[in-house]
Amino acid sequence: MRIAVIGAGAIGGTITALLDRAGHDVAITARGEQLTTISSSGLRISGGWGEHLARPRASAVLDATPEMAFICTKAQDAADAIAANAEWLTGIPVVIVQNGLDGVRVAEDLLPDSPIVGAIAVYAASYVHPGLIDVTAAGPTVIGIDDPTRRQIAAEVSAVLGEAMPTELVADFRGAQWSKLIVNQVNAMPAITGLSAQETLVHPVLGHIVTASMREAVRIGFATGVRFASLQGLGQTLLRAFALAPIAIGRVLPRVMASRMGDTPNPGSTLQSIRRGQPTEIDFLNGAVVRAASAAGLTAPINECLTELVHRVEKSGDFLEIEEVAAVFRRIG
Template sequence: MRVAVIGAGALGCTFAALLDRAGHDVTLVARGAQLEAVSASGIHLNGGFGDWQTTKLVAVPRLETPPTPGGDFDLVFLAVKAQDTATAIAEHGGAIDGTPVIVVQNGLDGVDTVSKSLVDSSCVGALSIVAASYLEPGSVRVTTPATTYIGRGTGDPDAEVRRIEAELGDALRLTAIGNFVGAQWTKLLVNQLNALPAITGLSVQEVVADRTLRLIMTRSMRETVRVGAATGIRFGSIQGLGNLRLRFFARLPVVLGQALPARFASRMGPVPNPGSTLQSIRRGQRTEIDFLNGAVVRQARLVGRRAPVNETLTALVHEVEKTGVFFTPRQVADAVAGAEAGTSAGSSAGSLR
């Protein structure tokens, strides 16, 4: 299969390397130091999916528009951050419109946004639970190998989704699921793992090991479920989480609910996992926090609610983006307590009950 992967971050490179290992013809869109490194010696993938040095993969700065729509590729993976979608479509839309596109993206809006821009393409969503770190140009380490879920809409997987699963499932650990929209909300909860590492500079495991931060993370997760429920969402089933279990979690006292982030961290193993948002900050790139915790805030407003924990975490990530200075756990706790009390961030201290 001829496959293009747009987005040469940790996940895009992981997918590109796995597709190369499975024998597909892969073109990776990259830029800067990443383009130079991959063009010179390919991608070195190591960690959870094994060790692999790509052999046939080609890196390019831009996809050229073919003579006929969708003529150069059988499938495209769009693996850019949510905030970079418009730019990626503007640069490569002419080359891929008419080709089936798998949108590998966090947040709630990716598939709809791409579908509206690429009117001749069939778009499928992908939610990846793989934890990978972009160590240096041309090198990616997978700390948590996991399933990537594909689907679209709220119904059962359609024939095209099943076909993609059959063709690429073994290479990429793809699993077709129903109620993909609900699964996006479940993944939004999983992505609550990202904000606090970006705010504190700690790994996910270190954040969860800190009682103060673990309780804040639990509150942000519980708030996410409550907002989703208020919008009428039926949470999709991924990673052993589903609608009934998450609604039960949302009713638990915080001190009991902290078992959920602890479970996520334990699955990551001993290798420190910085999370994708902290990786972006370390590279001096804009983060996708507005499409993670920020998405919860926007959805809450649509149903006349507040999401003070997610609102505070979003603001603190933006502060770190701007200043490069991380916050201590106590500072984060004070900011969250102030927001929940209806005051300005950081102006009030309080216990996280």
């Protein structure tokens, strides 16, 4: 099948390499050194799904209509990327592989004649350097829709991608998005401190803050009618207990999440963006919780503070010391 992947970061690069290995004709859009390297030397994947050197057709924008497309940019870049490639995406299934809550809606507004399917990457991958993606933790891609009329298209997407990597098809995509939003609570603290996700989750001070932010996000989800999907060990029953239990008991969950990440330091996608000097998608992670709370007449002060601190590091380039982080959160209680 002719497949396009828009966005050549860790997730887009992984999908491209694995689809190439499965025998599909893959075109990828990329920028800068990544585009130059893929064009000249190919795209190599290593780690959880083994080694493979893919030779996709690479360009800044598409130049032909594929049979299926995957949008794998950061959430803040999605609208521009879709607009730049819109003439080649009209009328074909378009899969939005993104964090946050808004990706499918944005794509539907820009591509009203294309069936849009949502997807969530439940694996960890790092952009090591141009031309090399390392999968640090293998896992499925969750595929789903909230519009039942697109169930068959979602199943077709799952079958195609399933030839290359594990997939799971879900009926309640919003619930899956919210569960991934809780998982993505691990991203902010590494971006603020420069430490790995594992280090921040087990640290007595930083881990306590992450636990509090996760509980806040879960409570906002329940308050807005979310039914959390089962994802990476999280689900409706566990998260309800997590939100209601004393925080000392709730601390167990982030520690378990850290242990499941293994020994390879996991920087998280937000810290990877910081290290590359690129804007992060924090406004679509913790910031999404803040917006959901505001829309419901609620507040999310911990998630709001984490969002602001990540933006502070983005602007200054300087990570915060642990005591400095602790002092900030003492002020908000």
